[in-house]
Amino acid sequence: MSLAIFDLDNTLLAGDSDYLWGEFLVEKGIVDGAAYRLANEHFYAQYRDGCLDIAEFLRFALKPLADHPTEQLYRWRGQFIEESIKPILLPAAFAAVDKHRQAGDLLLVITATNRFITEPIVKLYGIEHLIATSPEFRDGRYTGDFEGVPCFQEGKVKRLDEWLENSGHDLHGSWFYSDSHNDLPLLKKVSNPVAVDPDETLGRFAEEKGWTVVSFR
Numbered sequence: 001m002s003l004a005i006f007d008l009d010n011t012l013l014a015g016d017s018d019y020l021w022g023e024f025l026v027e028k029g030i031v032d033g034a035a036y037r038l039a040n041e042h043f044y045a046q047y048r049d050g051c052l053d054i055a056e057f058l059r060f061a062l063k064p065l066a067d068h069p070t071e072q073l074y075r076w077r078g079q080f081i082e083e084s085i086k087p088i089l090l091p092a093a094f095a096a097v098d099k100h101r102q103a104g105d106l107l108l109v110i111t112a113t114n115r116f117i118t119e120p121i122v123k124l125y126g127i128e129h130l131i132a133t134s135p136e137f138r139d140g141r142y143t144g145d146f147e148g149v150p151c152f153q154e155g156k157v158k159r160l161d162e163w164l165e166n167s168g169h170d171l172h173g174s175w176f177y178s179d180s181h182n183d184l185p186l187l188k189k190v191s192n193p194v195a196v197d198p199d200e201t202l203g204r205f206a207e208e209k210g211w212t213v214v215s216f217r
Contacts, residue, residue, distance in 0.1 A: 001104055002172070003169055004105040004174070005108045005186075006093075007109070010197065011093070011196045012097075012125060013085070014090055019044050024084050030064065043057045050181055054150045054152045066142050070140060070142070081124075097125050097127065105175070108129040108131065109131070110130075110160060111132050111151060112152040114146070115135065129163075131156075133152070171190055173192075179198055193209075195212070197215050198213060
């Protein structure tokens, strides 16, 4: 059994769920529209450029979770999945996941986007295992902080290493599908790195290394 690992945003999805959640909050009037949208754009540009301050971003992104009761957050999340996520699910991504499932591989999503947003999305693909940035939850509410190592860049490698140690699996024969140069630390570790609709930096690196390049779009 080999491990088939998938990034989520702009890999299994034709968009970025973290960014779209921010847009959803703005559209529904849940946050201050102009200020929040400006900050959301700023952080997304930093992410694309590979210079995101992940701790600063998480303080911004997780604050709305702390500002509202959990029950209301879950209702909004359900609406978000229907309106913003289901339209950007990719048939080719489902096919790639199913190909590995049929081969008997163990399926895993690893994403920088927090678990509150990503857990129901991963279930849509029928994937059981998820490693994501963990928002802190205490006394029945989110605190606006995060727990442990953010699942971003080298942090993905650290979080995966912890998961491998606890689960007894290894990276022999492993696959990792990603669109982003931010995932190069992990792409370099697996047996079969796959660039999916890659950004310019990853596309150039994949070509130099002779990695597989595919499109799910």
